[in-house]
Amino acid sequence: MGRDVAIIGIGSTNYTPMTTEYSYKELMFEAALKAYEDAGINPRKELDALVTAAEDFWEGVSIFDEYIPDQMGAVLKPALTVSGDGLWGIIHGYMLVKTGYFDIVAVEAHSKASDIDNIMDVWRIALDPHYHRPIVDNVHMFAGLEMMRFMEEYNVSREALSMIVVKNRYNALYNPMAPYGTKTDIETVSNSEVVSYPLRKMDISEYSDGATVVVLASREVAEKYDKEPIWIEGVGWISDSPNIEEWDLACPSHVVLAASMAYSQANIDNPFKEIDLAEVDDRYSYREFQSLVALDLTNGYMMDELVFEGVISPSGELPVNPSGGYLGMGYPLEAGGLVKLYNAVVQLRGEAGPMQVGDVEKAVVMTRREFPSPSSAVVVLGR
Template sequence: MSSDVYIIGIGATKFSPSTPEFSFKELMYEAAVKAYNDAGIDPRKDLDVMVTAAEDYWEGISIFDEYVPDQLGAVLKPVFTVSGDGLWGVAHAHMLINTGQFDVVAVEAHSKASDIVDIQSIWRMALDPYIHRPLVDNVHVFAGLEMNIFMESLDVDRDAVSLVVSKNMGNALGNPLAPYGADVDPDMVNESEVVSYPLRSMDISKYSDGAVVAVLASRKVVEDLGVDAPRILGIGWVSGSSYIEEWDFAAPEFVWRAGQLAYSMANINDPYDSIDVAFIDDRYSFRELQSIYTLGLDNGYSLNELVYNGVTYPDGDLPVNPFGGYLGCGYPLVAGGLQKLYNAVMYMRSGGGDVETALVMTRMEYPSPSAAVAILGW
């Protein structure tokens, strides 16, 4: 399958720990106005389809997909919602445009995590009610299970993991949309509170509110507008088993397969050589290293070497989450993938043509873990 779909515009609100002054509709509108302005289109005339990504329990509103058209310029247009992360929405928009039936499809996702009184209680309801809820109250247990075997299997140092936190929170200092930028010493991470050993509190991305809208378009539209827009070279998503006991805890196969789908579409055989910058899952600090390994971005380095040699730092051979990742921007629930896409597009635009290819990847759970990967290029 080939890909001839472009990102002609993208807009985002700031990401904040809480946004009591705005309703979710007002956040969505801000991101949409910015995105359409960025794309140079009038949604009332030019938008063919609107795709949103949402989960009812994050919203606190059943059948949430019915709440979206007005604030996105999509009244009296085809609208549908993907029950998941916004990067899955991008994959659906990509398919719609590739059918040849639609030229402009926008994708929206947002987070109002601060509206949820006890977010762990919502995570808990995602767990199997028969055999897991009676045992586990806090989903960070599963991240701890994953982190422990990952570090053991791939011989990853605690300091290497802590340096991911230090790097990403430091990277966020230069990102005006990021709320959690900080100068963090790895020792601070090592000494932060144990949540589910070896996972510590600073290994966990804090939540953020925010909204992102991306405008995707066909080549015809790009040519009509006469703009230079990043193209989606490849995109794919894959789910693992919904039986948590059967997860590939150390090096998840579903991540590898999602990467292979995207690489195959983009004709990429050597990811490390082909990818200039990566915006990948770091909801938990160790996930950044795990994703690098599973997506074949390690270039034969051990993961410790990769970090200690500065390969993933902003001036390294493969910058990873150079605008702060979830650790620095906050984890905006289902808007996570679009937050990373936004950062990738901004990074590519600011690169003066030197950044040829960017990889965007995020994960969802529970109970089925799944990953989506997109490759952007010019």
């Protein structure tokens, strides 16, 4: 349906815990400069539209979309901001190209989490003011509730959850853009401080700052460039009811439906067989398993088997988060989806260096917009 859409350029800053030396505009400029160079385009002449994914409360400025054009080469061009994760930005950019009115669209997302003095209070503003704020004062409690239900229904051991953290933080050692790479062990993770039982400190991704830009183009345009295009073969995004009481806390329905939407567009019948790489949500350790379940990527393995038998390690049957995921790269707020997509594109191009997991023909990228939002986005990429 409509015309094909390709990724023709990617650019990113490194992600770090703090970026006090740069403004968000300077971070965006660095990422944009790299992405346009990678695509081989002059944005002033060739860029047709800009999409950013940003949330006013993270920025501390309302109507944030007014601040995006300058540093993106998009002054006096069509621009819009999606109040959501970067993967929603990709989907909006994809739809713009699909319309036939835009040939080249840039998508940007960034994080300046370190500029926020009281981030847990900002998360709290997202909670329902009437029903939930008086009861729950921190969003990690939502994660604890979900984690408990998931562990119960899918029979996950504490050790397997810790092993996800060990794996992803080790993977991050091979990712030059990741700040949280380290060699840790199950015991250390399992004994880290309890935050909201069963959630422990090391189960939670730390924050990171940075900016990432992706350039999308129509097939007609993409084929004019030397760079091998990476195709967006399917997209899906779904929002559930805002009431936690109504959610399937073990296997989130919104992920299942977003995946089925994306898979059907991409003509994927057997995701585990057909997909070579998954960059999925791992904001919390248990989320990596939960994402795989909802994305139908477990192939009948038990959760413990997936991680202990190396099924999802970089050399396994289905490498999952070889970039280090959020646990290894940090959780960069709305840039999360774009960082994952960036790393998937690098793998598809075979340019991942020591991170390269082998030949990748098809990849799936999935993120959630965090608690309390029960929403997720899925993108299937192919060569």
